[in-house]
Amino acid sequence: MKRFVDLADFSREQVLELLALARRLESHPEPRALAGKILGLVFFNPSLRTLASFQVAMMRLGGGSFVINPGQGTWQLETRRGVVMNGAAAEHVREGIPVLASYCDALGIRAFAEGKDLQSDLAETAFNSMIGLLDKPVVNLESAVNHPCQALADWKTMDELEVPRDGRFVLSWAYHPRALPLAVPAAAVHMAAMRGMEVVVLRPEGFALPPAIMQRARHAAAASGGSVRETSDRAEALRGAQVLYAKEWGATEHYGDGAADARLRGALTDWCVREDWFAAAPGCHVMHCLPVRRNTAIADEVLDSARSVVQREAYNRLPAQMAVLHQLLRS
Amino acid sequence: MKRFVDLADFSREQVLELLALARRLESHPEPRALAGKILGLVFFNPSLRTLASFQVAMMRLGGGSFVINPGQGTWQLETRRGVVMNGAAAEHVREGIPVLASYCDALGIRAFAEGKDLQSDLAETAFNSMIGLLDKPVVNLESAVNHPCQALADWKTMDELEVPRDGRFVLSWAYHPRALPLAVPAAAVHMAAMRGMEVVVLRPEGFALPPAIMQRARHAAAASGGSVRETSDRAEALRGAQVLYAKEWGATEHYGDGAADARLRGALTDWCVREDWFAAAPGCHVMHCLPVRRNTAIADEVLDSARSVVQREAYNRLPAQMAVLHQLLRS
Amino acid sequence: MKRFVDLADFSREQVLELLALARRLESHPEPRALAGKILGLVFFNPSLRTLASFQVAMMRLGGGSFVINPGQGTWQLETRRGVVMNGAAAEHVREGIPVLASYCDALGIRAFAEGKDLQSDLAETAFNSMIGLLDKPVVNLESAVNHPCQALADWKTMDELEVPRDGRFVLSWAYHPRALPLAVPAAAVHMAAMRGMEVVVLRPEGFALPPAIMQRARHAAAASGGSVRETSDRAEALRGAQVLYAKEWGATEHYGDGAADARLRGALTDWCVREDWFAAAPGCHVMHCLPVRRNTAIADEVLDSARSVVQREAYNRLPAQMAVLHQLLRS
Numbered sequence: 001m002k003r004f005v006d007l008a009d010f011s012r013e014q015v016l017e018l019l020a021l022a023r024r025l026e027s028h029p030e031p032r033a034l035a036g037k038i039l040g041l042v043f044f045n046p047s048l049r050t051l052a053s054f055q056v057a058m059m060r061l062g063g064g065s066f067v068i069n070p071g072q073g074t075w076q077l078e079t080r081r082g083v084v085m086n087g088a089a090a091e092h093v094r095e096g097i098p099v100l101a102s103y104c105d106a107l108g109i110r111a112f113a114e115g116k117d118l119q120s121d122l123a124e125t126a127f128n129s130m131i132g133l134l135d136k137p138v139v140n141l142e143s144a145v146n147h148p149c150q151a152l153a154d155w156k157t158m159d160e161l162e163v164p165r166d167g168r169f170v171l172s173w174a175y176h177p178r179a180l181p182l183a184v185p186a187a188a189v190h191m192a193a194m195r196g197m198e199v200v201v202l203r204p205e206g207f208a209l210p211p212a213i214m215q216r217a218r219h220a221a222a223a224s225g226g227s228v229r230e231t232s233d234r235a236e237a238l239r240g241a242q243v244l245y246a247k248e249w250g251a252t253e254h255y256g257d258g259a260a261d262a263r264l265r266g267a268l269t270d271w272c273v274r275e276d277w278f279a280a281a282p283g284c285h286v287m288h289c290l291p292v293r294r295n296t297a298i299a300d301e302v303l304d305s306a307r308s309v310v311q312r313e314a315y316n317r318l319p320a321q322m323a324v325l326h327q328l329l330r331s
Numbered sequence: 332m333k334r335f336v337d338l339a340d341f342s343r344e345q346v347l348e349l350l351a352l353a354r355r356l357e358s359h360p361e362p363r364a365l366a367g368k369i370l371g372l373v374f375f376n377p378s379l380r381t382l383a384s385f386q387v388a389m390m391r392l393g394g395g396s397f398v399i400n401p402g403q404g405t406w407q408l409e410t411r412r413g414v415v416m417n418g419a420a421a422e423h424v425r426e427g428i429p430v431l432a433s434y435c436d437a438l439g440i441r442a443f444a445e446g447k448d449l450q451s452d453l454a455e456t457a458f459n460s461m462i463g464l465l466d467k468p469v470v471n472l473e474s475a476v477n478h479p480c481q482a483l484a485d486w487k488t489m490d491e492l493e494v495p496r497d498g499r500f501v502l503s504w505a506y507h508p509r510a511l512p513l514a515v516p517a518a519a520v521h522m523a524a525m526r527g528m529e530v531v532v533l534r535p536e537g538f539a540l541p542p543a544i545m546q547r548a549r550h551a552a553a554a555s556g557g558s559v560r561e562t563s564d565r566a567e568a569l570r571g572a573q574v575l576y577a578k579e580w581g582a583t584e585h586y587g588d589g590a591a592d593a594r595l596r597g598a599l600t601d602w603c604v605r606e607d608w609f610a611a612a613p614g615c616h617v618m619h620c621l622p623v624r625r626n627t628a629i630a631d632e633v634l635d636s637a638r639s640v641v642q643r644e645a646y647n648r649l650p651a652q653m654a655v656l657h658q659l660l661r662s
Numbered sequence: 663m664k665r666f667v668d669l670a671d672f673s674r675e676q677v678l679e680l681l682a683l684a685r686r687l688e689s690h691p692e693p694r695a696l697a698g699k700i701l702g703l704v705f706f707n708p709s710l711r712t713l714a715s716f717q718v719a720m721m722r723l724g725g726g727s728f729v730i731n732p733g734q735g736t737w738q739l740e741t742r743r744g745v746v747m748n749g750a751a752a753e754h755v756r757e758g759i760p761v762l763a764s765y766c767d768a769l770g771i772r773a774f775a776e777g778k779d780l781q782s783d784l785a786e787t788a789f790n791s792m793i794g795l796l797d798k799p800v801v802n803l804e805s806a807v808n809h810p811c812q813a814l815a816d817w818k819t820m821d822e823l824e825v826p827r828d829g830r831f832v833l834s835w836a837y838h839p840r841a842l843p844l845a846v847p848a849a850a851v852h853m854a855a856m857r858g859m860e861v862v863v864l865r866p867e868g869f870a871l872p873p874a875i876m877q878r879a880r881h882a883a884a885a886s887g888g889s890v891r892e893t894s895d896r897a898e899a900l901r902g903a904q905v906l907y908a909k910e911w912g913a914t915e916h917y918g919d920g921a922a923d924a925r926l927r928g929a930l931t932d933w934c935v936r937e938d939w940f941a942a943a944p945g946c947h948v949m950h951c952l953p954v955r956r957n958t959a960i961a962d963e964v965l966d967s968a969r970s971v972v973q974r975e976a977y978n979r980l981p982a983q984m985a986v987l988h989q990l991l992r993s
Contacts, residue, residue: 051399082962083957296417574831
């Protein structure tokens with residue numbers, strides 16, 4: 001494996017092998033597997049789980065890491081091509097990123113969507129412009145429309161919960177005060193489709209996922225025997241669901257238009273996951289990638305119940321990423 | 332040992348054992364004692380000594396660590412229960428803290444007093460709400476009214492200086508432009524009382540320590556043969572003192588009321604420790620937990636003299652904490 | 663070696679030995695050479711290469727490190743002597759720096775020029791006041807008028823490119839929106855002179871390097887058979903040059919006077935290195951310490967061409983610093 005930037009780069013069988021490796025590393029630790037190896041971690045955006053779990057993953061395997069937060073203790077980095085750099089950014093990623101890569105054995109990069117131009121974000125313009133500069137192993141720590149580490153951890157979590165391969169996976173939009181990126185919803189529907197599940201995207205009008213994201217998920221479903229559809233009918237979507245995966249995202253119809261998005265979402269504060277959502281799905285698990293705003297996206301009563309598996313998902317980032325790093329760096 | 336959150340959780344003999352272990356680790360390093368162990372460090376507030384010395388303590392024992400500063404490169408964390416999270420905080424400690432703990436073998440947390448409600452701070456509401464979520468070893472890196480790592484380092488420092496067990500320990504209020512928390516004064520008087528010393532709290536009117544803190548110290552003194560009293564008479568307090576422990580704190584009579592506190596402290600800028608304080612205590616050591624404002628809390632002439640042992644206290648954080656970690660993590 | 667703060671502290675032969683060690687560590691890694699050793703890194707100013715490469719250097723040699731950014735997650739540190747600290751700084755370097763040094767085996771410090779008083783900066787007042795407190799190995803991570811790690815990496819880069827010992831090294835002023843410090847230009851001319859090169863300082867009127875910096879370089883040139891001169895004639899300077907070392911710096915005639923400096927530099931935006939500069943120096947390499955502003959100091963066409971060796975210089979920070987740390991810490 002040379003890169004871990006998109007689950008779609010791998011076959012279903014390759015993902016299953018990664019998951020098997022993750023389980024093996026949990027039961028049979030390899031504390032020297034990556035001795036002498038160093039991972040560079042570049043965070044253009046905030047992080048909690050990714051920041052902690054990647055450092056720990058390297059330490060648990062005997063390696064090391066360093067962290068760079070552009071603009072915080074280090075220079076602000078420019079990503080646009082061809083600009084005259086007379087503003088705030090002191091350095092361009094065309095220098096900064098290859099230089100950091102030259103110090104380490106693999107580089108992880110987190111770069112959220114710009115949130116201005118949907119087509120540019122769907123094309124992963126900024127992220128691809130950076131990884132295109134590198135000839136070393138690269139890990140996607142969340143890009144504009146992808147988050148493969150989260151997807152892998154979520155898959156592992158569902159396996160542990162014995163969620164059937166063909167179970168119903170409902171990705172539900174949830175309320176948030178602001179428009180958030182499409183990375184996790186896109187990665188989650190693709191992952192569930194690749195796993196072979198009956199994927200239902202439940203969202204209010206105006207928040208349909210972009211066709212390109214739905215198409216990618218349908219493509220994965222076709223190969224694995226799953227299916228993907230969307231609805232705004234909550235009761236119908238949740239009936240018999242095994243998993244409700246809650247996630248906040250912006251109005252794709254008004255991508256980059258904060259005011260129009262705000263008008264639309266202002267009326268949707270009832271999209272906060274509550275216990276009464278599950279009348280017809282008593283054993284339904286609630287998933288969320290975290291961070292989650294309590295009583296805004298998901299109510300306390302749900303997060304504090306056995307229904308919530310959000311902490312397990314977060315924990316599974318660690319073994320999932322250890323498997324990824326093991327594959328990337330174990331020579 | 333499962334937790335190191337309060338020196339009062341241990342008997343005097345247990346503290347002496349920790350100090351003996353600290354000295355042993357200085358003379359006989361154990362560079363592999365914590366091989367493979369990982370400490371998570373969460374700082375809700377700034378830190379210099381704690382930040383550096385805990386990372387070094389783990390490295391000196393063969394382990395590793397990671398650092399999380401909520402709101403700086405990572406999400407701002409909410410601590411209040413039951414709130415609708417539609418403000419600045421993206422994540423609640425009820426998710427964030429257990430998730431971080433799931434990645435490591437022990438978690439250290441620094442969370443200063445809120446400084447609004449004295450009873451809430453005395454009850455360690457925020458800190459206890461976090462550690463109550465954890466079933467792993469926990470270290471208190473300074474909470475609302477406690478700082479056991481500092482207390483342990485200070486005890487070790489006095490042992491090295493051969494300060495008699497029954498010597499006079501004067502905790503003196505010192506000037507600072509703003510009201511600071513009660514954590515260090517509370518921990519220092521309790522520690523000195525537990526050590527068996529004659530503890531005198533020297534403070535201007537309005538700055539008496541809360542009764543609950545004095546009571547805790549008196550309880551410790553009763554068990555160890557020490558004593559605790561308070562005064563505003565500097566000359567009397569310092570006569571024959573072995574140790575002056577200077578510390579800034581807020582007016583407990585006006586807890587949470589910055590304006591009233593400022594009116595009171597405005598007239599107290601002469602509470603800056605100077606050499607002429609020690610006319611009747613020529614061998615008196617000056618202690619301070621650091622950071623200290625020069626010529627505000629303690630004058631240059633004192634900090635630059637042999638009387639000052641503040642750097643030794645700071646250095647002793649390292650061996651003291653190595654002993655704590657050794658006890659918590661050495662299986 | 664006890665300190666690495668100035669290349670001028672070493673003979674030419676000692677520098678050549680360091681460079682030989684750097685090459686040896688690249689071809690024959692010593693992953694346990696600094697096992698158990700810890701480097702403290704204090705950054706008063708932003709950093710990318712230094713921040714990452716020193717952490718990696720320690721890891722590659724089996725040691726560890728910690729990072730302190732005063733004012734970011736830790737206290738703001740005061741450097742002035744004798745002040746009454748009732749402002750923003752919570753701690754003085756006279757406590758903070760020795761305390762941090764007490765936790766580790768060597769301390770690196772980055773402290774840029776204050777940019778107010780040229781004589782004070784030339785005397786390295788702030789940096790020297792800190793290292794004067796330490797009796798442990800110290801590394802200069804860039805001070806007011808020095809950057810020996812960059813100089814060492816640049817020397818190594820020229821050796822690899824087989825730039826002749828007596829080749830022409832042109833340090834050229836380059837445009838930047840603000841006045842930058844003299845550290846890199848001072849270190850670069852001194853290093854090239856010490857290497858034995860024909861050093862030409864090319865700069866617009868008003869930007870001549872201070873006499874003290876030129877004198878230091880001439881002194882080094884005299885010992886090594888090199889030479890140092892200055893000019894504002896670009897065509898003459900570049901004719902037959904082997905190296906153009908571009909760097910931005912402030913108007914020394916108006917040191918500390920931002921408005922006067924701005925008036926002067928406002929007319930100098932054409933000091934952006936372009937391909938047509940090299941008509942009479944076809945094989946000339948372009949060097950820069952980074953960070954560099956694209957199309958402001960150096961044009962895309964140059965940075966993206968084979969002429970640019972800026973990434974190699976940045977990579978060479980790693981082996982150069984590994985050699986320094988090996989010499990300082992390998993007992």
